[in-house]
Amino acid sequence: MSREAAFIAALRDLAAHPAARGLADDCAVLELGGETLVLTHDAMAEGVHFLPEQDPADVAWKLVASNLSDLAAKGAEPLGVLLGYQFGTDDARFLAGLEDVLAHYGVPLLGGDTISATGPQVLGLTALGRATHRPAPSRADAKVGDGLWITGPVGGAMLGFEALRDKTAEDSRVFRRPLALLSEGWALAPVVTAMMDVSDGLLLDASRMARASGISFAIDSAAVPIAAPEARRAEALRWGEDYQLLFTLPAGAEPPIAAHRVGAACAAGEAPVVLDGIPLTEASGLGYEHS
Amino acid sequence: MSREAAFIAALRDLAAHPAARGLADDCAVLELGGETLVLTHDAMAEGVHFLPEQDPADVAWKLVASNLSDLAAKGAEPLGVLLGYQFGTDDARFLAGLEDVLAHYGVPLLGGDTISATGPQVLGLTALGRATHRPAPSRADAKVGDGLWITGPVGGAMLGFEALRDKTAEDSRVFRRPLALLSEGWALAPVVTAMMDVSDGLLLDASRMARASGISFAIDSAAVPIAAPEARRAEALRWGEDYQLLFTLPAGAEPPIAAHRVGAACAAGEAPVVLDGIPLTEASGLGYEHS
Numbered sequence: 001m002s003r004e005a006a007f008i009a010a011l012r013d014l015a016a017h018p019a020a021r022g023l024a025d026d027c028a029v030l031e032l033g034g035e036t037l038v039l040t041h042d043a044m045a046e047g048v049h050f051l052p053e054q055d056p057a058d059v060a061w062k063l064v065a066s067n068l069s070d071l072a073a074k075g076a077e078p079l080g081v082l083l084g085y086q087f088g089t090d091d092a093r094f095l096a097g098l099e100d101v102l103a104h105y106g107v108p109l110l111g112g113d114t115i116s117a118t119g120p121q122v123l124g125l126t127a128l129g130r131a132t133h134r135p136a137p138s139r140a141d142a143k144v145g146d147g148l149w150i151t152g153p154v155g156g157a158m159l160g161f162e163a164l165r166d167k168t169a170e171d172s173r174v175f176r177r178p179l180a181l182l183s184e185g186w187a188l189a190p191v192v193t194a195m196m197d198v199s200d201g202l203l204l205d206a207s208r209m210a211r212a213s214g215i216s217f218a219i220d221s222a223a224v225p226i227a228a229p230e231a232r233r234a235e236a237l238r239w240g241e242d243y244q245l246l247f248t249l250p251a252g253a254e255p256p257i258a259a260h261r262v263g264a265a266c267a268a269g270e271a272p273v274v275l276d277g278i279p280l281t282e283a284s285g286l287g288y289e290h291s
Numbered sequence: 292m293s294r295e296a297a298f299i300a301a302l303r304d305l306a307a308h309p310a311a312r313g314l315a316d317d318c319a320v321l322e323l324g325g326e327t328l329v330l331t332h333d334a335m336a337e338g339v340h341f342l343p344e345q346d347p348a349d350v351a352w353k354l355v356a357s358n359l360s361d362l363a364a365k366g367a368e369p370l371g372v373l374l375g376y377q378f379g380t381d382d383a384r385f386l387a388g389l390e391d392v393l394a395h396y397g398v399p400l401l402g403g404d405t406i407s408a409t410g411p412q413v414l415g416l417t418a419l420g421r422a423t424h425r426p427a428p429s430r431a432d433a434k435v436g437d438g439l440w441i442t443g444p445v446g447g448a449m450l451g452f453e454a455l456r457d458k459t460a461e462d463s464r465v466f467r468r469p470l471a472l473l474s475e476g477w478a479l480a481p482v483v484t485a486m487m488d489v490s491d492g493l494l495l496d497a498s499r500m501a502r503a504s505g506i507s508f509a510i511d512s513a514a515v516p517i518a519a520p521e522a523r524r525a526e527a528l529r530w531g532e533d534y535q536l537l538f539t540l541p542a543g544a545e546p547p548i549a550a551h552r553v554g555a556a557c558a559a560g561e562a563p564v565v566l567d568g569i570p571l572t573e574a575s576g577l578g579y580e581h582s
Contacts, residue, residue, distance in 0.1 A: 004378060004382075004405065004407065007376075007378070007382045007383075007386060007405065008405055010386050011374070011376075011386070011400065011403070011405070014386075014389065014390060014393065014400045015399070015400045015401065015402060015403075026402070027402065028371065028373065028401035028402040030370060030371065030401065030419075032323070032324060032326055032328075032370065032421065033323065033324035033325045033326035033421075034324045034325060035323055035324035035326075037323075037328075037419075039373060039401055039402060039417075039419065040373075040402065041373035041374070041375055041402060041403045041404050041415070041417055042375075042404045043375035043376075043377065043404045043405075043406045043415060044406070045377070045406050045407075045408035046408075047408065047409065048406060048407065048408050049406070079321060079323065080319065080321065082319065082330060082331075082332040082417055083302070083332070084332055084333075084334035084375060084415040085298075085302075085334075086334065086336070086413060087295060087298070091295075091298045092298075095298060095301050095302070095305075098305065099305060102305065108306070109302065109305045109306045110306065110319035110321065110330055111306060111317070111318065111319040111330060111331065111332060112302070112306075112332045113332050113333045113334045113415075114295065114298065114299055114302070114334075115334045115335070115336050115339060115340070115413070116295065116336075116339065117336035117337075117338065117339050117410075117411055117413060118338065118410065118411060119408075119409065119410020119411045119413075120408055120409060120410045122377060122406070122408060122410075122413035124332070124334060124375035124404075124415035126330075126332055126373055126417040128321075128328075128330065128419075130323065130324075
């Protein structure tokens with residue numbers, strides 16, 4: 001196990017609080033005063049999670065939207081965010097993007113902290129929400145026989161990233177300004193058996209849901225909607241940052257919103273994901289992992 | 292106004308949510324499900340908030356304790372923390388300190404995020420609590436005539452920092468492992484008119500309470516307990532990171548715990564703090580400000 005993996009495993013042990021599922025499940029879930037609180041925290045670093053030359057307004061948008069996407073996957077209504085901000089090269093642009101995204105989702109900035117430091121800019125955001133359906137969906141409750149569904153296409157962020165990196169005329173908006181599917185999450189929360197957002201790639205995130213649920217997923221690659229040329233289907237299934245919702249429903253059930261059935265849960269095999277009949281393990285490259 | 296000050300002012304405007312007091316008041320306060328939630332987020336950077344050669348276990352301790360101190364000042368009981376962790380030179384030592392401080396305060400790690408990035412280590416922590424007394428005390432409600440009190444001495448962190456920096460045999464524990472005065476905060480919350488923790492220096496933090504409350508404080512420097520030689524009293528009143536609680540009580544009232552009366556609130560003058568009869572403004576160096 002790598003140094004990082006060992007640290008994360010130790011943090012997960014630390015986070016094994018009876019009332020909370022923390023690092024093991026992206027969001028923490030906490031019962032309080034007749035409400036179910038949902039909390040998530042993401043950190044982003046310049047040069048790792050965003051390009052140094054990217055518009056800080058887009059960085060702000062994505063920092064907030066990616067955290068709200070975690071709340072969406074819990075069917076949670078956002079109550080507010082707290083920002084950890086390291087001053088950068090254009091703080092006014094960051095603020096403009098922050099105002100945009102908070103206004104778009106009607107979410108207040110509750111507080112935070114600002115620091116000056118040398119080195120690449122590091123940003124942190126905590127989002128707090130309340131579950132609209134209880135219990136809040138988990139990624140750990142998919143059952144053998146369930147259908148596996150996704151809300152929309154993957155691969156768009158990949159094309160957007162390439163357009164931005166290569167400075168082409170292609171539209172990079174899907175990468176720069178992803179949407180958090182909040183209302184979709186609220187509609188799905190009462191009916192799903194498991195749910196999460198796809199931030200690190202469909203195959204990798206599906207494998208995490210499979211491992212957490214103690215099942216495997218058989219996925220039909222042709223059934224996955226992609227926002228990329230057909231020749232790049234394999235990449236689109238592995239690229240992250242599209243922030244679609246991935247969820248399971250009992251066999252035969254139909255979702256209350258438009259979505260695509262891409263596979264089914266089967267008894268746990270050695271591989272968490274079987275793609276078109278071929279077992280895929282983490283070692284064989286299910287996607288990419290931010291570290 | 293500096294670039295940083297303008298950004299912070301703009302963030303404060305953004306944070307002017309009717310249900311929340313965010314960056315303007317350190318902690319956000321949010322009513323939910325019959326409870327009052329209190330949230331705070333602090334970021335710390337290597338080389339700014341901690342020394343590169345410091346034991347990461349002490350850094351972890353201080354990161355958590357300084358956030359819990361913000362909850363203490365609201366009379367809040369901690370419900371948990373979320374960690375934004377950038378991998379550093381000795382993650383195992385950081386984890387050991389994190390375990391220590393969470394066990395000491397009985398606070399769960401609810402979740403968080405880990406990142407790898409080049410450059411100085413940047414850490415973020417969000418602490419969530421519930422108010423034990425409602426409304427939670429604010430720093431903005433000191434009244435003319437109130438007495439100004441502090442729970443204990445200042446200046447200890449200054450000596451501890453110097454011991455650590457200069458590698459002397461003096462005890463640096465007060466700087467390395469500050470305590471969050473949670474039970475003191477709980478005892479005080481029902482009786483204070485205003486309360487905050489002293490993180491940036493007694494005079495600077497008192498001036499903030501004065502500005503927020505629309506009053507001025509007359510402070511008697513000789514009445515302030517210090518944990519430093521008498522010759523360094525003026526510095527001790529300006530040094531931060533001792534995490535004492537600073538609070539006001541109606542004239543004649545006595546606190547329910549041991550504390551020291553150091554001054555009184557008077558009608559707002561031009562200076563937020565009058566020390567031994569001498570008006571002090573922010574420009575004249577009330578303390579130091581982390582940026």
